[in-house]
Amino acid sequence: MANRNHKGNTRTRIIDSARILFAEQGYQKTTVMDISRQAGLSEAALYDHFHGKEDLLLAIPQLWVSELIDDLEEQLFGIQGAYNKLRKYLWWYMRRVEQAPLDAKVVYLFLKTNANFMATEVYSNVKRLYAYLLDIFEEGRAAGEMRPDLNPYVARDLFVGTMDHIVTRWLLKDQSYSLFENLDSLFELLSSAFRPAPAAGADTEPADPGAAGVEGALDRG
Amino acid sequence: MANRNHKGNTRTRIIDSARILFAEQGYQKTTVMDISRQAGLSEAALYDHFHGKEDLLLAIPQLWVSELIDDLEEQLFGIQGAYNKLRKYLWWYMRRVEQAPLDAKVVYLFLKTNANFMATEVYSNVKRLYAYLLDIFEEGRAAGEMRPDLNPYVARDLFVGTMDHIVTRWLLKDQSYSLFENLDSLFELLSSAFRPAPAAGADTEPADPGAAGVEGALDRG
């Protein structure tokens, strides 16, 4: 018999226990004893696998996020047009969050605010995920689908900020509704932000940037 | 002599010390001893003023946020047109964050993820702050400045999400650049999301909702 020498197995078991407990009760209110008990070992044994509680926290979503990276290219492969890619991106991400709410909770609620997060591999992967959007916006602009004066970084902020906001609220409200509610309407709004200002009747190639027109005298900060 | 009986004075001094330390080193890494020492008293004395460390955390931004509420109406008073109000809102908020980065840091990085936050007075004030936007979008739609099919809640998510994203990054990057960089360009993008789809030459009343047109065969989540 003897269940020793699980190798990587135990590590996974600890991570799984921690993920559930952190997502359930929060990082602070979960004790190391809670986790080790749930994983079926002593506190000290946990420290043979992780440097500490925080190290464990950082380890939880590593696999999930790296899988996201791999899946993203896969999912967008073959889709034509910036808006189509954008839409796929949004639906795909929401689905992935819906499928792994615990990982999402750890990332959004406990990791993103953590001081050491920016030094993490998770962080650099998240950045890559978001950076993908820059290419899409560039493509859209180059193809004339999007406004010629579009700043891809600003566009990304708009897109990512909105997405993160939706996800965060959903997580805080304990996934009590569907992430896809209003998503069509949201995407429609986002899309029109990027579309070129249509110059009277045509639906491609607008000439003038600054064609705002509606607002009048605006005050400055 | 005798500096006893400060009454409310000491409470303020504790809050000020905690605000600085939390913003500097984070909530977890700041000890109650750090705070009480900085405020010039013993740990036990601190507990005569606050129920505990978390209670103290929640108390920090209370004044700031309630001042925001009061100031907002003041600032928007007399401004005509939904876009003008929206712009003022954005610039005003960024300015307030810039002026009180420590409070903003506490709210954005330590409070928003806190489980008890939703039961806080700060939370209900933040909600009121955001709810104000709903009125603006309603107004814009009613006046024909904005698209007739605009969902105010979705519009608010777009606006708030983007704003929060910009602010959060700025805070995480230690305020190393100006919050107002690209703000004009950002506002332009946001505005065009809300503007009615101009039906060939006119600038009011587009008939059909689903008038997306650009994207083709889209997959569904």
Next chain:
DNA sequence: CTCAGAACCTAATGTTATTAGGTAAATTGT
């Protein structure tokens, strides 16, 4: 001028994270 209570103190107490030091099973080198 007493007395309630405010504001503060030192010194416990309790809870957690983390470490020391050890044991037995498994693995490795010979």
Next chain:
DNA sequence: ACAATTTACCTAATAACATTAGGTTCTGAG
């Protein structure tokens, strides 16, 4: 096959905090 290591685990400290007990000094009202 069998010493020597290494791995995976343990019990029992230790240490860092948050929080509480219980007391002292000052202040101000009656």
